[in-house]
Amino acid sequence: MERIFVSELAEHIGEVxxxxxxxxxxxDLGKVSFITLRDKxxxxxxxxxxxxxVDLKLxxxxxxxxxxxxxxxxxxxxxxxNPDFTIMGKAYYEMLPFEVSGYKMKASLESQxxxxxxxxxxxxxxxxxxIQEEIVTAFRAYLKERMFSEIxxxxxxxxxxxxxxxxFTVNYxxxxxxxxxxxxxxxxMMVGAGFERVYEIGHAYRAELHNxxxxxxxxxxxxxxxxxxxxxxxxxxxxxxxxxxxxQHLSKTCxxxxxxxxxxLPEKLDIPRIPLSEAQDILLEEFEKRSPVGNIDAExxxxxxxxxxxxxxxxxxxxxxxxISKRPMYTMPDMDYPGMTKSFDLIYKGLEITxxxxxxxxxxxxxxxxxxxxxxxxxxxFYLDSFKxxxxxxxxxxxxxxxxxxxxxxxxxxxxxxxxxxxMKRLEx
Amino acid sequence: MERIFVSELAEHIGEVxxxxxxxxxxxDLGKVSFITLRDKxxxxxxxxxxxxxVDLKLxxxxxxxxxxxxxxxxxxxxxxxNPDFTIMGKAYYEMLPFEVSGYKMKASLESQxxxxxxxxxxxxxxxxxxIQEEIVTAFRAYLKERMFSEIxxxxxxxxxxxxxxxxFTVNYxxxxxxxxxxxxxxxxMMVGAGFERVYEIGHAYRAELHNxxxxxxxxxxxxxxxxxxxxxxxxxxxxxxxxxxxxQHLSKTCxxxxxxxxxxLPEKLDIPRIPLSEAQDILLEEFEKRSPVGNIDAExxxxxxxxxxxxxxxxxxxxxxxxISKRPMYTMPDMDYPGMTKSFDLIYKGLEITxxxxxxxxxxxxxxxxxxxxxxxxxxxFYLDSFKxxxxxxxxxxxxxxxxxxxxxxxxxxxxxxxxxxxMKRLEx
Numbered sequence: 109m110e111r112i113f114v115s116e117l118a119e120h121i122g123e124v125x126x127x128x129x130x131x132x133x134x135x136d137l138g139k140v141s142f143i144t145l146r147d148k149x150x151x152x153x154x155x156x157x158x159x160x161x162v163d164l165k166l167x168x169x170x171x172x173x174x175x176x177x178x179x180x181x182x183x184x185x186x187x188x189x190n191p192d193f194t195i196m197g198k199a200y201y202e203m204l205p206f207e208v209s210g211y212k213m214k215a216s217l218e219s220q221x222x223x224x225x226x227x228x229x230x231x232x233x234x235x236x237x238x239i240q241e242e243i244v245t246a247f248r249a250y251l252k253e254r255m256f257s258e259i260x261x262x263x264x265x266x267x268x269x270x271x272x273x274x275x276f277t278v279n280y281x282x283x284x285x286x287x288x289x290x291x292x293x294x295x296x297m298m299v300g301a302g303f304e305r306v307y308e309i310g311h312a313y314r315a316e317l318h319n320x321x322x323x324x325x326x327x328x329x330x331x332x333x334x335x336x337x338x339x340x341x342x343x344x345x346x347x348x349x350x351x352x353x354x355x356q357h358l359s360k361t362c363x364x365x366x367x368x369x370x371x372x373l374p375e376k377l378d379i380p381r382i383p384l385s386e387a388q389d390i391l392l393e394e395f396e397k398r399s400p401v402g403n404i405d406a407e408x409x410x411x412x413x414x415x416x417x418x419x420x421x422x423x424x425x426x427x428x429x430x431x432i433s434k435r436p437m438y439t440m441p442d443m444d445y446p447g448m449t450k451s452f453d454l455i456y457k458g459l460e461i462t463x464x465x466x467x468x469x470x471x472x473x474x475x476x477x478x479x480x481x482x483x484x485x486x487x488x489x490f491y492l493d494s495f496k497x498x499x500x501x502x503x504x505x506x507x508x509x510x511x512x513x514x515x516x517x518x519x520x521x522x523x524x525x526x527x528x529x530x531x532m533k534r535l536e537x
Numbered sequence: 538m539e540r541i542f543v544s545e546l547a548e549h550i551g552e553v554x555x556x557x558x559x560x561x562x563x564x565d566l567g568k569v570s571f572i573t574l575r576d577k578x579x580x581x582x583x584x585x586x587x588x589x590x591v592d593l594k595l596x597x598x599x600x601x602x603x604x605x606x607x608x609x610x611x612x613x614x615x616x617x618x619n620p621d622f623t624i625m626g627k628a629y630y631e632m633l634p635f636e637v638s639g640y641k642m643k644a645s646l647e648s649q650x651x652x653x654x655x656x657x658x659x660x661x662x663x664x665x666x667x668i669q670e671e672i673v674t675a676f677r678a679y680l681k682e683r684m685f686s687e688i689x690x691x692x693x694x695x696x697x698x699x700x701x702x703x704x705f706t707v708n709y710x711x712x713x714x715x716x717x718x719x720x721x722x723x724x725x726m727m728v729g730a731g732f733e734r735v736y737e738i739g740h741a742y743r744a745e746l747h748n749x750x751x752x753x754x755x756x757x758x759x760x761x762x763x764x765x766x767x768x769x770x771x772x773x774x775x776x777x778x779x780x781x782x783x784x785q786h787l788s789k790t791c792x793x794x795x796x797x798x799x800x801x802l803p804e805k806l807d808i809p810r811i812p813l814s815e816a817q818d819i820l821l822e823e824f825e826k827r828s829p830v831g832n833i834d835a836e837x838x839x840x841x842x843x844x845x846x847x848x849x850x851x852x853x854x855x856x857x858x859x860x861i862s863k864r865p866m867y868t869m870p871d872m873d874y875p876g877m878t879k880s881f882d883l884i885y886k887g888l889e890i891t892x893x894x895x896x897x898x899x900x901x902x903x904x905x906x907x908x909x910x911x912x913x914x915x916x917x918x919f920y921l922d923s924f925k926x927x928x929x930x931x932x933x934x935x936x937x938x939x940x941x942x943x944x945x946x947x948x949x950x951x952x953x954x955x956x957x958x959x960x961m962k963r964l965e966x
Binding site for chain 1: 540542557559560575576577578596597598600625626627628629630633652653654655657658663666667670673674681684686687688689690691692693694695705706707708709710712714716723726727729730731732733734739740742744754755757764765898899900901919920922923924925926927928929930938956957959961964965966
């Protein structure tokens with residue numbers, strides 16, 4: 109008999125079914141026990157005579173053959189009766205590191221991460237990654253519909269994109285190489301190479317010396333680059349469109365998972381665009397908060413999000429027109445606002461989740477700008493050369509996948525939105 | 538007016554349209570010129586009076602506004618008349634490194650890779666990556682339909698999966714780390730963590746000292762791992778199902794690109810399963826070819842594929858039952874064939890594109906096997922620990938994306954199927 113998933117049980121009431129999964133919970137009621145079976149798709153109650161469960165232990169993996177029966181008293185209204193159990197995978201532990209089926213997680217985040225193959229058995233913890241998977245699915249579907257191509261670019265690179273700091277070095281045969289901080293140069297080159305519109309879902313590496321709730325040293329970057337744009341507002345429109353599409357998609361595909369986390373997504377996003385300098389003024393006036401030159405800091409992001417939420421009822425805000433000195437050398441200057449660039453950040457619930465902007469596409473202008481930044485054009489030769497052959501106006505942005513996941517679910521630490529996080533202290537598991 | 542793509546022109550005959558793209562070819566006919574415009578989606582002829590094209594140069598990026606007109610003499614039956622050109626991106630070269638619009642590519646592969654943002658402008662070269670993208674799309678769609686979850690696992694790891702050789706080292710803060718050769722341990726752990734069925738599309742790194750037509754030091758691995766399997770034949774069935782699905786999908790979505798490469802895909806795949814030892818015997822009998830112990834070499838793969846093609850009319854063949862000594866320590870032994878494992882390779886047109894098999898799922902058995910292999914269980918503690926909690930029977934396989942792409946299209950070098958290849962000598966672009 110074919111195995112079915114718990115989520116398919118409703119279509120099989122009155123039939124003998126085969127289920128596979130793990131022993132999630134055992135509730136001894138004297139003559140019988142209620143055993144909760146957990147598979148990828150959900151939980152179901154199995155009613156067993158106690159004489160039959162001598163060998164069963166929490167977290168054994170098992171095959172259960174039994175009668176799918178409607179019972180309004182059972183969770184979800186279905187239970188399995190007259191079961192036969194076969195143990196598929198033995199459990200060798202004396203005590204679980206922490207409870208998988210409890211109402212509240214008592215273990216520290218560190219302990220959960222140390223025992224990732226246990227902590228992910230908790231349905232609410234695994235739900236985070238169902239939502240993360242659907243974010244990626246929506247990202248692809250939205251862009252593919254708009255003629256974007258998916259690309260895969262190298263993560264081992266010969267030189268740094270934006271100066272040499274904060275990069276991991278790799279011993280590449282007899283040379284020193286780096287792990288890419290972003291696919292920036294490559295996604296631009298692929299626009300010019302004729303793909304016009306590209307996206308990449310790939311790892312990015314930052315050797316930052318920050319061990320905080322919002323930093324990872326290895327993360328998944330959702331990168332977009334688009335040719336033939338008018339200006340950076342085309343990009344904000346594209347990202348806003350994606351976020352609207354995403355929230356619709358999640359409401360459809362992850363209703364159960366969102367409910368587990370107590371999340372209700374807004375129906376329609378209208379994201380305000382506010383120049384950075386204006387945001388800085390508002391912070392000063394409304395919160396007596398001083399900002400660093402040409403940016404706002406982490407505290408400023410939180411306060412400004414609060415302001416935007418009250419004033420515009422929006423969890424998101426685009427900050428626009430960052431100064432030239434605070435953006436990389438490839439950022440397009442804004443001729444209408446001297447000293448400023450056609451770039452933006454997206455802040456979501458007090459956290460920056462995107463940096464983007466229009467790029468310089470003219471070869472001579474880019475070369476001059478590299479010099480203006482005190483850098484040497486020869487150090488960027490393969491990148492710069494690709495601008496000699498009719499590079500169109502273009503720009504793009506990147507979204508940190510784990511940050512977006514964290515903020516959608518109101519998680520407090522980015523590691524909860526990372527299957528196997530890498531930080532300054534953690535290389536395992 | 539909204540820009541349309543060349544592929545959408547047929548729906549706009551008789552209308553003034555806006556196109557964007559690059560000047561692919563200029564054919565001067567005296568009073569007028571035929572200019573071929575190239576965008577992401579295709580090529581179209583634009584008829585211009587010569588007085589109007591003084592500024593146009595090959596590979597300028599441009600906006601063209603003109604009348605879409607049916608003309609049976611034009612390629613694809615459509616041309617643009619009365620065009621206005623606006624240059625979007627200037628060209629700064631004196632001479633192109635090589636011709637983009639020629640009938641035959643005359644530049645060496647090295648030169649094409651050096652100038653990747655030029656060589657990818659050649660429609661036939663870019664078609665490779667349209668097909669590659671659709672391979673990935675099909676892989677995801679096929680697995681998602683079967684309840685597999687997409688995961689992203691770390692590429693910076695603390696220890697080697699299968700011995701320490703052929704790994705790149707990374708300087709990770711004050712520690713030495715490695716670039717992952719495969720997500721092997723992690724995908725198994727995620728099966729046990731309750732995902733049951735997972736796949737990953739991610740980079741894998743091999744510091745192999747081979748600079749051949751079929752090796753890359755960084756490649757994209759299509760990884761699958763599945764829980765609650767019966768044996769390795771479940772996995773072969775899954776992979777065969779995927780390949781059938783893929784060929785159907787490519788025939789539908791990439792008809793034009795396959796035609797450009799002169800490829801016709803078979804309608805139905807029936808892949809023979811042949812034990813390795815039998816293949817070795819056949820090689821000896823039919824081709825007087827001796828094989829190394831417990832494997833066949835590259836030449837053997839080519840000869841055996843020839844044999845299979847003649848005998849079974851199949852481009853694919855599964856080789857099964859590799860000996861224990863030739864497989865990693867986590868491979869499930871085959872109790873019915875002493876000394877053998879429940880593992881397989883898939884050979885496609887003379888090249889191995891997959892290694893797979895059932896894994897050991899019992900904690901004690903795995904621990905013993907690690908010792909038998911002369912390794913130290915403590916070195917694998919986080920991996921081994923995850924087997925203590927009811928790990929179900931499971932297995933998986935991995936497909937090299939670039940190898941599969943190369944073989945589908947009969948390319949002669951794997952670098953042609955890689956956007957920006959990394960090999961012993963190449964770290965740029």
